[in-house]
Amino acid sequence: MSVLQDIVAGVREDLDARRQAVSLTQLQERAAQAAPPLDAFAALGGNDPARPDLRVIAEVKRRSPSKGELAGIADPAALAAQYRDGGASVISVLTEERRFGGSLADLDAVRAAVDIPVLRKDFTCDPYMIWEARAHGADVVLLIVAALTDAELAEYLALTHQLGMNAIVETHTAGEVARAVAVGARIIGINVRNLKTLDVDRGVFAALAPSIPEGPVVIAESGVRNAADVHHYAEHGANAILVGEALVTDATPLERITEFKAAGSAAIGAR
Numbered sequence: 001m002s003v004l005q006d007i008v009a010g011v012r013e014d015l016d017a018r019r020q021a022v023s024l025t026q027l028q029e030r031a032a033q034a035a036p037p038l039d040a041f042a043a044l045g046g047n048d049p050a051r052p053d054l055r056v057i058a059e060v061k062r063r064s065p066s067k068g069e070l071a072g073i074a075d076p077a078a079l080a081a082q083y084r085d086g087g088a089s090v091i092s093v094l095t096e097e098r099r100f101g102g103s104l105a106d107l108d109a110v111r112a113a114v115d116i117p118v119l120r121k122d123f124t125c126d127p128y129m130i131w132e133a134r135a136h137g138a139d140v141v142l143l144i145v146a147a148l149t150d151a152e153l154a155e156y157l158a159l160t161h162q163l164g165m166n167a168i169v170e171t172h173t174a175g176e177v178a179r180a181v182a183v184g185a186r187i188i189g190i191n192v193r194n195l196k197t198l199d200v201d202r203g204v205f206a207a208l209a210p211s212i213p214e215g216p217v218v219i220a221e222s223g224v225r226n227a228a229d230v231h232h233y234a235e236h237g238a239n240a241i242l243v244g245e246a247l248v249t250d251a252t253p254l255e256r257i258t259e260f261k262a263a264g265s266a267a268i269g270a271r
């Protein structure tokens with residue numbers, strides 16, 4: 001069993017428990033009462049054909065299967081506020097509990113703290129999780145192509161759009177990029193971390209990004225350590241980066257985001 005399959009198996013078990021506590025109908029009622037979703041596609045510069053500057057999706061990430069404990073985040077809301085003040089366009093909240101130590105409580109806290117789009121970052125494997133994201137005020141969900149059939153991907157993306165939300169459709173291979181494009185993804189992530197082996201290969205972004213046609217916002221996910229990595233992703237076509245570890249382990253995440261935005265925007269200007 002790959003790491004990804006193992007994680008998804010745990011997510012399904014936890015999901016069954018939550019479904020016993022809160023029915024889909026109850027979730028749908030809560031989703032109807034939530035504030036309307038914010039437009040993450042626009043926040044990531046999707047409506048500007050020029051896309052001249054690099055956007056940052058800053059992640060609240062407590063633990064990871066590859067690195068173990070990353071940061072004792074006492075106050076996810078305060079961290080998210082720092083991210084926003086540094087110029088992040090979207091806040092990502094990892095809600096998976098077993099391997100990442102996240103929770104829907106973290107999502108609630110961040111949602112209440114910031115007025116920019118919030119991504120519920122999880123291993124979406126059932127429509128229930130998309131309703132759950134909306135009921136908790138998220139604007140964006142993650143759809144990992146490697147974890148879904150084509151039929152599931154199409155169904156989940158359609159539901160996401162029906163709820164007025166956006167999805168980051170995450171890929172790691174040429175075949176997955178082709179599937180993301182074919183399903184009509186408006187935001188495509190290329191994760192340089194192989195979720196089956198946990199290997200990080202930054203070259204994956206440069207290899208795959210050219211195969212994405214004009215239109216979708218293109219995000220480089222994972223492996224950002226410094227401004228040079230950001231420059232590398234941006235010069236090879238990234239409109240945005242998704243950063244977790246480098247921010248949660250930095251004493252001054254606000255300054256780090258400012259630095260990453262400047263490095264990426266300079267690289268875009270020089271393309």
Ligand SMILES: O=C(O)c1ccccc1NCC(=O)[C@H](O)[C@H](O)COP(=O)(O)O
Binds near residue numbers: 059065195223
């Ligand atoms: O981070 C992991 O170890 C991991 C393992 C298995 C599945 C997913 C994993 N991470 C999810 C992510 O994609 C990252 O949290 C995100 O891209 C940020 O990555 P980083 O900046 O390298 O922390």
